[in-house]
Amino acid sequence: MSASLSHPLKRPEDTLMFREARESGDAVARFLDTNLETIARIVTRLMANPPRSVTTCARGSSDHAATYGKYLIETLIGIPTSTAALSVSSLYDSPVFAADTxxxxxxxxxxxxxxxxxxxAHKDSGAFVIALVNDFTSPLAELADEALPLCAGPELSVAATKSYITSLAALAALVAHWADHAALKEGVNRLPQHLTQAFDLEWSGALPTLTPARNLFVIGRGYSFAVAQEAALKLKETCALHAEAFSAAEVRHGPMAIVGEGFPIIGFAPSDSAGDDVRAVAAEFSGRGANVWLADAKGNGNLPALAAEAVLEPILMVASFYRLANALSIVRGLDPDSPPHLNKVTRTV
Incomplete structure (x- = not known):
C-alpha cells in the first residue's frame, strides 16, 4: 500500500463523502419532483422531431453517466449515440455539423x-441541447434549450457521489418517458427508496483484499459498464489505488493475461444477459485464483446487491460501492473528501 497517513484518522461515517452519498435517494426524489413536467415537454419535442443521432458532452464522472445514457438510448430508443471529443471545439476550433441532432x-x-x-458549437450548428446540471445558475444551464436541474444540493466532498447517481437517474427517467416504458418509469419512481436500502448494504468484506492492493480491474458490461468506469475513477481518486475499468467482453482481448493468483477484481453484474457475461468472466478469474468481489443482482455474488429493473440495478450497485470506497480510503490512511492535487471544479480548456 502506497498511501500514507496525512490527517487525523476519521471514522468512515464522519466524512462528507459518506454523508453525501447517503443522500442520493433524497436527491433523486427531489429531481423527480422538480423535473417531470420538463421531461414531458422534452419528450413531446423529441417525438415530434426525432433526432438522427445523439451526442453527449461531459468529463469525469459525468462522462461515465453519459456512457450509461448511451446504452439506455441505443437499447430503448434505437438512436446512435456517441461522446463528443471536447477538444475538437475547444482546442482545434473545428466545425461541428449537428443539425437535427x-x-x-x-x-x-x-x-x-x-x-x-x-x-x-453543437447548438450553433442546429442541435437541440439538453443540460443535466447540478448548478442551475451556471452558464451551461443558461446555454441549453432545456435544462434539468439535478437537485443534488451542495456537494462539498471533492469526490462526486450523489450528483453522479442523480445524473444516472435523470437519464433513466428521460429515456423511460421517451420510450414510454411503463416498467422502467415505475422502477425510476422506486429508486429513492431502493437507493437508501442499497447504501446500507454491507460490502466491508472486501476491505482485507483491497486495503493492501496496488492494482485491480473493475468489470461491467452494458448498463453496468458506466458503473465500472466510475468505480475505477473513485478508487484512483479517493484510495490512491490504480484501477482499470473493462467491459467483460473487452477484458478478454489482452488485459486478462495479467490476471492470476491474488489479483483483485470487482465485478458489477445486473440480472440481464450482459450480467451473465460478467458472471462468466468472474468465474473464470476466480478459477485462476484471483480475489473476485462480485455484486450480482441474481444473488450469487459475495457482495450483496438489490434486484430491480436490470437497467436500474447498476445505479443501486454504485450507491453500495461508494460506501465501500469511502471506508477503503480511510483504512488506507487517506481523506476521501480531499484527495491530493484535486479540486472540486476542474476547468479544462
Whole structure:
C-alpha cells in the first residue's frame, strides 16, 4: 500500500463523502419532483422531431453517466449515440455539423470552458441541447434549450457521489418517458427508496483484499459498464489505488493475461444477459485464483446487491460501492473528501 497517513484518522461515517452519498435517494426524489413536467415537454419535442443521432458532452464522472445514457438510448430508443471529443471545439476550433441532432450535456458545475465551447458549437450548428446540471445558475444551464436541474444540493466532498447517481437517474427517467416504458418509469419512481436500502448494504468484506492492493480491474458490461468506469475513477481518486475499468467482453482481448493468483477484481453484474457475461468472466478469474468481489443482482455474488429493473440495478450497485470506497480510503490512511492535487471544479480548456 502506497498511501500514507496525512490527517487525523476519521471514522468512515464522519466524512462528507459518506454523508453525501447517503443522500442520493433524497436527491433523486427531489429531481423527480422538480423535473417531470420538463421531461414531458422534452419528450413531446423529441417525438415530434426525432433526432438522427445523439451526442453527449461531459468529463469525469459525468462522462461515465453519459456512457450509461448511451446504452439506455441505443437499447430503448434505437438512436446512435456517441461522446463528443471536447477538444475538437475547444482546442482545434473545428466545425461541428449537428443539425437535427440531440446534444445532452452533463455536469455538476456547468462551468468548464471546454464543455461550454463544445455545447455552444453543437447548438450553433442546429442541435437541440439538453443540460443535466447540478448548478442551475451556471452558464451551461443558461446555454441549453432545456435544462434539468439535478437537485443534488451542495456537494462539498471533492469526490462526486450523489450528483453522479442523480445524473444516472435523470437519464433513466428521460429515456423511460421517451420510450414510454411503463416498467422502467415505475422502477425510476422506486429508486429513492431502493437507493437508501442499497447504501446500507454491507460490502466491508472486501476491505482485507483491497486495503493492501496496488492494482485491480473493475468489470461491467452494458448498463453496468458506466458503473465500472466510475468505480475505477473513485478508487484512483479517493484510495490512491490504480484501477482499470473493462467491459467483460473487452477484458478478454489482452488485459486478462495479467490476471492470476491474488489479483483483485470487482465485478458489477445486473440480472440481464450482459450480467451473465460478467458472471462468466468472474468465474473464470476466480478459477485462476484471483480475489473476485462480485455484486450480482441474481444473488450469487459475495457482495450483496438489490434486484430491480436490470437497467436500474447498476445505479443501486454504485450507491453500495461508494460506501465501500469511502471506508477503503480511510483504512488506507487517506481523506476521501480531499484527495491530493484535486479540486472540486476542474476547468479544462
Amino acid at each position: 440531440l446534444c445532452i450535456a452533463i455536469s455538476q458545475s456547468g462551468r468548464s470552458p471546454d464543455l461550454l465551447t463544445s455545447v455552444k
